[in-house]
Amino acid sequence: MKKLCTIAAGLLVLTACAQKHQKEGTARQEPTTITWIEDKPGPALQPHTLYPEVPDSLWDALGLHEGVPTSMSCFLLRTEGKTILLDAGLGAPFSQLMPKLTEQGVTPEELRLIYLTHLHPDHIGGLLKDGQAVFPKAEVYVNRVEAEAWLAMEGDRSKLAKSVLQAYNSRLHLFEAGDTLEGGVVSLAAYGHTPGHTVFQKDSILVIADLVHGAALQLEHPEYCPTYDMDPDAARASRLRLLQYARKNHLTMYGMHLPAPGSIKPARP
Numbered sequence: 001m002k003k004l005c006t007i008a009a010g011l012l013v014l015t016a017c018a019q020k021h022q023k024e025g026t027a028r029q030e031p032t033t034i035t036w037i038e039d040k041p042g043p044a045l046q047p048h049t050l051y052p053e054v055p056d057s058l059w060d061a062l063g064l065h066e067g068v069p070t071s072m073s074c075f076l077l078r079t080e081g082k083t084i085l086l087d088a089g090l091g092a093p094f095s096q097l098m099p100k101l102t103e104q105g106v107t108p109e110e111l112r113l114i115y116l117t118h119l120h121p122d123h124i125g126g127l128l129k130d131g132q133a134v135f136p137k138a139e140v141y142v143n144r145v146e147a148e149a150w151l152a153m154e155g156d157r158s159k160l161a162k163s164v165l166q167a168y169n170s171r172l173h174l175f176e177a178g179d180t181l182e183g184g185v186v187s188l189a190a191y192g193h194t195p196g197h198t199v200f201q202k203d204s205i206l207v208i209a210d211l212v213h214g215a216a217l218q219l220e221h222p223e224y225c226p227t228y229d230m231d232p233d234a235a236r237a238s239r240l241r242l243l244q245y246a247r248k249n250h251l252t253m254y255g256m257h258l259p260a261p262g263s264i265k266p267a268r269p
């Protein structure tokens with residue numbers, strides 16, 4: 001992405017940027033907050049079959065007889081005067097995204113920023129209703145690698161991703177891993193779960209998306225992948241690297257499949 005403020009040569013543009021920063025300067029006084037939006041209501045458990053490589057003995061030793069506690073969630077980040085939706089849930093009849101946004105005082109018409117971690121259905125289903133964009137004014141940010149991979153994919157599994165990219169086509173922004181997005185949110189490559197799976201960092205907040213699918217298993221044993229990881233070797237390497245990064249920098253991790261309250265602070269290494 002090009003940063004207009006820094007590359008623009010015209011005085012007029014620079015003045016406009018300065019004014020914008022001044023306005024944002026006031027809003028920046030407000031603390032950053034992140035709200036857990038549990039899209040699928042109620043606690044849920046992942047079965048052993050999701051992690052076929054985990055031996056029965058380990059499964060039992062970890063006390064996972066009933067399954068791994070999980071959720072289907074997204075997050076609302078407020079920072080630097082901006083309100084940012086991170087993923088959009090399933091868009092299923094039971095989905096709680098809309099009522100929870102209302103609780104937060106956010107209407108679909110007002111929401112301006114949506115950052116997507118990846119294009120699996122449980123993260124983008126809530127962006128469409130009857131094939132139409134649910135958020136008529138939102139700018140949607142997707143990692144370029146992720147968007148291109150799903151656009152090139154054949155068959156039914158890429159249908160929803162393609163429909164979402166199409167519906168938001170005029171407001172779609174493809175970023176590169178490492179880019180800083182509006183609100184000072186940094187995108188970090190966490191490839192493997194999907195080709196361009198991305199996590200987002202704002203200060204001590206690390207939104208890990210599906211990097212950790214089953215915390216009760218994978219925090220201790222990050223080497224095990226759920227069958228959802230499209231490239232298990234890459235997913236494992238990303239998980240090991242970013243868990244170490246989170247621990248070293250004492251970041252709180254917010255995950256789309258972590259059980260209530262949707263976040264976890266790993267112990268320092």
Ligand SMILES: [Zn+2]
Nearest residue numbers: 120122210256
């Ligand atoms: Zn997911």
